[in-house]
Amino acid sequence: MIEVESLVKTFGDVAAVDGISFSVQKGEIFAFLGPNGAGKSTTVQMLTTLVRPTEGKARVNGFDVVKQEKDVRLSIGVALQETGIDKVLTGRELLVLQGRLFKMTKQEAEKRAEELLRVVSLTEAADRRSGTYSGGMRRRLDLALTLVHRPTVLFLDEPTTGLDPASRIEIWNEVRRLNEEFGTTIFLTTQYLEEADELADRIAIINHGKIVSEGTAEALKRLVGGETIAMTFRSDQEASAAAALFGHTATGQHVAFELVNHTLMEVVRQLDERSLQPERLTVKQPSLDDVFLKVTGESYEGSVPDVD
Ligand SMILES: Nc1ncnc2c1ncn2[C@@H]1O[C@H](COP(=O)(O)OP(=O)(O)OP(=O)(O)O)[C@@H](O)[C@H]1O
Incomplete structure (x- = not known):
């Protein structure tokens, strides 16, 4: 549905997008994950024909984004970072208007509006001015507006940036629902590792x-290794004895190692057989933060502003 080959966009000396290639299959949710300024929005703008690539090729729904931009536009839905929704009209009115812009009859547009209000759970608020909606509701309305003409590919540029945690979860549910109910292919960008992890079938990490x-997400996490176990014992001696059982050394009262040669159950059983009881035991899965650090050498934290 989306094929990108050696795509480049430069602004003066800045290579905002510096030779990227990837493809997204039909029905997939694909996430572009990266910090501020990584080149995510520029990529979305090229794929949605809003910005012309400097070099390279991209096809969306089989249409070339430069040579067939009109066909691309008619086959996609786009929700950009800033929602430009009119505040005076109601959610329903905006949806009907959008349908009319896509040349639907009044009846068709009204029917479609009703359907979409249900899809994004805004039926009850349908006849209120959209200016009274919360941030999360406005994003959901924005999603509905992008779906009026039944696009097969949907582009969402940072759909939850600036939203509170509860609204983010609402948006995630809607995105999943669209994908499951209509088989819509979704390309989304995000600064949030958690969001990519939650939603995406595949993730590309973009930096500079x-x-x-x-x-x-699983494969990316495997890049940085498996689970790690961390234990704290009452004494250094106990910690050393425990570590030695698994071919490791303790640091004071602490023992930590990757669960490569032993399963968690084996570790617990062996400790129990020798009456070695840790005061604390935690098992940590590798996170996408660990992946980011590994592949970029930079910490992800600190490059992203807090949402709440
Ligand atoms: N119109 C433009 N003119 C000049 N430089 C630009 C322009 N648009 C983007 N850039 C630069 O290109 C780089 C990538 O920007 P882009 O907006 O694509 O990043 P992003 O990953 O979407 O970040 P954000 O999360 O802040 O939107 C940045 O260094 C940005 O300053």
Whole structure:
């Protein structure tokens, strides 16, 4: 549905997007994950024909984004970072208007509005002015507006940036629903590792205009190794004895190692057999933060503003 080959966009000396290639299959949710200024919006703008690539090729729904921009536009839905929704009209009125812009009859547009209000759970608020909606509701209305003409590919540029945690979860549910109910292919950008992890079938990490890693969340996490176990014992002696059982050394009362050669159950059983009881035991899964650090050498935290 989306094929991108060596795509480049430069602004003066700045390579905002620096030779990226990837493809997104039909029905997939694909996330572009990266910090501020990584090149996410510029990529979305090229794929949605709003910005012309400097070099490279991209096709969306089989249409070339430069040579067939009109066909691309008619087959996609786009929700950009800033929602430009009129505040005076109601949610329903805006949806009907959008349908009319896509040349639907009044009846068709009204029927479609009703359907979409249900899809994004705004039926009850349908006849209120959209200016009275919360941030989350406005984003949901924005999603509905992008769906009026039944696009097969949907582009969402940072759909939850600036939203509170509860509204973010609402949006996630809607995005999943669209994908499941209509089989819509979704390309989304996000600064939030958690969001990519929650929603995406596949993730590409973008940094300084380049894709630095790509795969499922699971595969990306495997890059940085497996689970790690961390234990704290009452004494250094106990910690040393416990560590030695698994071929490791303790640091004071602490023992930590990756669960490569032993399962968690084996570790617990062996400790129990020798009456070694840790005071604390935690098992940590690798996170996408760990992946980001590994593939970019930079910490993800600190590059992203807090939402709440
Ligand atoms: N119109 C423009 N003119 C000049 N430079 C630009 C323009 N648009 C983007 N850039 C630069 O290109 C780089 C990538 O920007 P882009 O907006 O694509 O990043 P992003 O990953 O979407 O970040 P954000 O989360 O802040 O939107 C940045 O360094 C940005 O300053």
